[in-house]
Amino acid sequence: MTQFDAGTEFDRQVRTLIEKGFGELAGLSADAYADLLAPLRATVTDRAAGMEAPTEGRVPFVLVITRELAPIERAVPLLTLGGRKRKPGIIDRHYAEGDLVRFVPAKEVELPDARAYVLFDVDRGEEFCGAIPNDAMATIAGRGRTPLTMEEGIALVTQYPAALAKNKCFSLGGSRCGDRRVPAIWISENAPKLGWCWAGNPHTWLGMASAADRAGSLG
Template sequence: MPETPTTAVPALPSLAAQADRLVDLGVHRLAGVSAAELRSFAETAAQARTEPAGGGTLLAVHPDRVPASALAPLLRRDDKPGFVVVDMTDVDRFAPHSAALPDSPFYVLDGLDRGDDMANWSPEEALPALTAADRAPLVLTEGIHWVLQQPEVLDRNHCFMTIGSRLRKDNGALDARTPAIWISNGTGRDGRERRNAPKVGWCWWGNRHTWLGFASTTGRSHPAAPAS
């Protein structure tokens, strides 16, 4: 299967710096907690880590507290805010599916990978490969948190899907769409003014895209609970 060469992904800032970033963006208020609570969690999580994780550790707010629709506009690229595509009005119904999230307002993820080596794979092909490698696909809000903390992780021709989020329809079947984060070309309904802006959209479960990898993690954890 064709592969796109992997490019270097910058390491994440410290957990303390990530907490400050979320506070500056007002994410703590969206989550209904104080800035002190968020910073205290980041400090506790940092102290619980016995050694630095490769590439750093990502601080995330549970999607039940702050959904994707609230996080996406906080993204920035070329001074342009992020957005959700107009035909994804149900974005917040894409819930964790192939991912077990800690039962906590905040948690951390280790060993993040953008999945460049899986570019031009379909989600249907990528999920079992990630599972076999003991990796879990990111959910959409985690992907947005990653870009919020490290905007350079979203690079032209090296963007990613977040197939840990799926939408279950009223009849119980899974929707064929899978969420992804990439950079708008400013075409079609995006509008020219959004060219180069971060974009939350979707792709079909069985389709391949040369410029989309599959973001994943080696594990999620909360300082008071075992890793999942």
């Protein structure tokens, strides 16, 4: 079995964020951005024992950058699919002007830091393809897990583009705006698209992403 080094993976994720331009979104140099995220390295390595190497559907951890440092409307265009498909991510036209700021963490979702944190044991939730989103979220809650927010979905695709695959896209039930809409990320015109679907409508190609928990800096 391939050895998985959590510290090396943390460093790769920081480099990826910088190379994709997330540091520029925050108005920071590459070094300053790396310094900002550095305290989270201990959060990851402290829980490294037992971590398994990532697969397309499940990864041990992901660095999450919140909208305070990376507004969603500017972060989505930094997304691309895996392989040679490099078209920038797009936001679905069905989001009305001002809609994105209305989607905030659901009442049961607590974020450890307003800027950046770590999401652990992330699963794109393909088992829920074809399930009603409300039912999928209830199952996830029953397992003691948490649905992903918009920012967390962006983080997953940023670090693991292959997690977003044909017929294996995912909803982000951790962000809600008070109505029946559930955000989701899927593939449209060979690019990642941030859209939404109704909480009571199933889609065969859309699962429900979840994670074990979230953690901020240990300091």
